[in-house]
């Protein structure tokens with residue numbers, strides 16, 4: 001490693017500690033992931049010092065089309081020759097084209113779109129639309145849920161630590177255990193505006209619900225004339241082996257929130273897509289939910305290029321196949337290291353390793369980073385390692401990640417502190 005590059009890296013870390021947050025730098029160093037990203041390509045990212053990592057973190061699933069995808073970069077460069085973000089108050093061809101495309105690829109009769117610039121904003125819009133349209137107030141959400149840190153979204157997060165410093169939050173939010181349809185039934189009332197769920201919880205630990213869960217919640221929403229909001233900000237755009245995760249269970253929500261991979265890791269954009277009848281609420285007051293940067297013309301061009309890339313390259317099917325390749329390796333690891341690995345939860349390339357205790361996540365994160373794999377334990381639970389590599393990952397790279405996991409587990413199995421937490 002050249003001294004100059006290392007000096008640059010240390011300066012970036014020191015400045016980050018001084019001018020952003022010293023605790024963040026300390027945490028990253030302790031976990032062995034104090035990298036400063038420089039080059040990015042395909043499934044990989046390179047530290048400023050030249051060390052290569054296979055990126056299984058990807059900003060929790062932003063990079064479905066791969067890091068710095070050349071085709072999307074070219075689409076953005078071309079757009080920059082002519083366009084800027086556009087004026088959010090006026091109509092644009094790009095906004096119309098993307099909304100039409102979203103109506104085409106989202107399941108069932110989802111049709112109309114409100115744009116935003118980030119995921120939390122998309123969730124806020126969904127909850128506002130649900131309240132405005134139904135003229136009811138209650139929102140039912142799941143424990144361990146993650147929907148972002150903005151106002152309404154934060155109120156629907158199932159992790160107290162994120163919420164407590166800011167209480168009181170929005171009234172009318174009821175938390176239920178995830179995966180338990182009976183609990184949803186008991187929580188719902190004549191005043192329930194919506195139930196909001198991730199089809200598979202990401203930040204909560206890659207929690208895949210029982211197969212009858214989403215269909216039953218759909219039925220309960222219909223029975224109570226409440227809306228079903230599915231947050232596919234992490235699961236969407238082919239991550240789970242289908243374009244949208246709800247397709248695994250044949251469930252069509254009334255409102256679908258999308259962000260992260262929609263922008264291809266190159267431009268922030270989010271979308272709240274909903275059924276046509278819900279537009280009855282927006283038609284009389286089209287300016288009730290505005291976002292200056294939401295659905296910018298450049299963002300829409302990038303999003304259209306992303307969707308085109310996913311479709312053209314069959315990334316949903318590739319995610320399914322690479323998911324199976326991972327699964328075979330995980331099965332071997334579960335059999336070989338029962339003291340370390342309790343279970344694997346997975347749909348396509350949305351994968352979570354449930355370790356036997358909370359000390360293992362941070363220790364594995366460091367050992368994997370040493371071996372050139374970026375894979376971090378989830379915010380909600382350090383006993384879970386989330387693996388969400390770019391969907392363009394190759395079979396050879398899958399094998400590399402599995403070899404790194406095997407090497408890290410072999411090393412860890414000789415250390416103390418394995419087995420279940422007391």
Ligand SMILES: Cc1ncc(COP(=O)(O)O)c(C=O)c1O
Pocket residue numbers: 060118119120121123146147148149198202203231232233234259260
């Ligand atoms: C399921 C889900 N919803 C919402 C969000 C919030 O998105 P953003 O960070 O863009 O506000 C996230 C972010 O991780 C997410 O995973």
